[in-house]
Amino acid sequence: MTQDNELPEYEIMFVNVVTPLHNGSGEGLGFVDNPILRERTTQFPIIQASSIKGVLRDSYDERGSPYVELFFGPPPGKGEKHSGAISFGDGQILAFPVRSVRGCFVWITSPHVLWRFYEKLCLMRLETQFPKINDSMKQIHSGLKKAMICPSGKNELCMQKETEIFLEEFPVTFVESVEIENIAKVIGEKVYGNVEDSFLKSEFEKKLVLLDDDTFRYFITNATEIVPNIRIGDSGTTKDGSLRYTEYLPSETIMYSTLIFEKSRKEDQPLKATDVKRNFTKNPPLTIQIGGDATIGKGIVKLSLPSLQANNLADK
Template identity: 35%
Template sequence: MKKVFYHVLTPMHIGSGTTLSLIDLPIQREVHTDFPVMPSSAIKGVVRASFNEQEQEDIFGKGDEEGKVIFTDGKILLFPVKSLKGVFVWITSPYVLERFKRDTEINVEIPKVEKDNSVVSSNNVLMNNNKLVLEEFTFNAAINENLKKLKEITKCEIDEDKIVVVSDDVFKFFVKNYTEVNARIKIDQEKGTVQKGGLWYEELLPAETVFYGCIDARKKPEHQDQLNKVIGKNKQ
């Protein structure tokens, strides 16, 4: 089994197809946590498109045929939030780290964090009196340099001095309320004005979000070569 990390470099929309809010095109979220999620089918589709037609059939199957490589959903690990100092930080939470440790079997330190507190990887993002200010919220902060190891683990281009652990409830609040929501319009080609009913709102994951997942061969060792091809072609 290979652990993989997905670093979102531009705002991304993986739509849910349904809406229960004012946002017409929301992103997909886990039902039980409300965390953003990258469905395995979406990941597989993007990876599949990077191969030629014959390779697609060999690795991913043809028609209803079972593929030789299995993808898990991409689960969120780090989420970017605006910071009063340092521009922005990447936040995570104890639950997110616990789940990451369970899913990947990678040993990470998991700090305990209360609602109004935080743990940061350095003092580069702290104001006077060890205060961390994210959006309009202020948190007490303690420093734990072991969090810097997340950069080495993910191998993503993130700043090791800007990693923050907040409480699970605070993390859920930010990933629910601080995504990007953009207004989209459709132009009437004849009149050159906005078409009636042509205004909608689309939710996007902000750039710099980091997800993780796993890729494995369906049958070992028969399908190991196909797994190696996928990893090799999409290696960071």
Template identity: 30%
Template sequence: MKHAALVFLHALSPLHAGTGQGIGAIDLPIAREKATGIPYLPGSSLKGVLRDRAASWDRDTRFAVFGPDPESASDHAGAVQVGDAKLLLLPVRSVYGVFALVTSPYLLVRFRREAEMVGLGTPETLEVQNPGQALLAPGSRVLGDGGKVYLEDLDLEAREEAGARAWEDWLAQRLEAPVKGRLVVVHDDLMGYLLETATEVVARIRLDDETKTVARGALWYEESLPTESVLYSLLRTEDSRRKGQNLPAEAILAMVKGLLEGPVQLGGKATVGRGLCAFKVVGGQA
């Protein structure tokens, strides 16, 4: 027997899911999908945090759910499968409403695909005619003068649409992120541009104790997903394979849900406040 659910991840502080040293202008970039360039959080990061939070469980239960330690990895597989956390909503600075939560038709299509896997019905897909247009719910707080939406240094022609309202309401019912009045759907091409330019990049330095100036070679740039970003991950559980631990998939899913209560730290740079996230588990079917 198998069970599955969607896990929503809401960034409460900038989220740095890094790839190690970069070769471009940013020394420590975030992880991005090879084909699409869309930022993501590796499923291994989330699964590792879940296993860490299960440290208070007895050893056999923990091994039944997450698998044994590496030296005994050939004994049996774990009963939890955690997918990569894919980006759904990117916060972008807005002249009106402070910021918008931006997505695109492609991001919604692939989210819809995974939502259907766990039995969640979603609104219909949307289409944006050209890169200069943006769809938003009627009465949106990011709608500006002259029927425009102003994101960063871009001004887009706003089109109020019932389909955008349907998505905004659907997400607002399931997320604690401030989606209501802020959802903006832009063209896929423009979304690609925002994913390159609207992430958070900060300069980090280390001072020389004596001179109080930047130490030699101690200036670097880090990239993060901004606070209020929303990602999602597909979570699947199976009946445990460990002898003597007959845990059904449904019970394991409930146990994993319990591990996601309260704020969770993900990614790197935890000591400087990066990666504090809130979770919401929705759906769940055999």
């Protein structure tokens, strides 16, 4: 709670990976020389809050926003003046793309992932922005015996045996679930926008698959992109010992970050938490670059904010 008993404002920011993203964790100990950053307990991939904050700060600064220091705090070396009015959470996984023998690919998620997302919505009093999720979440629990798929995607994904799909080379037994389809439609609209002819939105609403937590963890640790990199010497040939393997989150990965807005701490720009949120979500950058290898087009992501979508609908 902020000073003067003013309650903070909240927002969920979705991060849709457009080009493979390497948010590195330093040197790897195994086959991969440059792994992505993961949670210690679950091995779920994450993006550090500091990376998200830094990239957004640069974007607002480049566009000449008068609120850069108010939003993000003073520049390095002057942090003692005041802190920023926005707190950023780590980017956490929501849906991960996996190759499917039929239907090209699907997005997978798990009960733990969905419940973590839903609990954040409830803590921040944002669940009303995601209709139909309340009732649907009651059917999502741990210890699943079979995967759950959207009924509308069954014909595109299942093999001759109508209770089985193949993800990578593995057969997965499933049941149809209206609840998963409801969740997919709500999340798809927030991530891709309320656009009727959006190809990815329509695909997501049919091809979200709920797996048990163990199977989900297997795929997110073994189905990322591993890319070899070499260094060419002055002779035009490969330098000895230069071969390195880098891990990337694949395109179409969906993540999210939590935002907390508080009253301004910048004395010459006194704004309430509601005003801070309104100014931040009025015209945010919708495409940014996160992580390494920016010069070869990696790490481009699209951002979506439910508040921005609500404002656009209200303007219409």
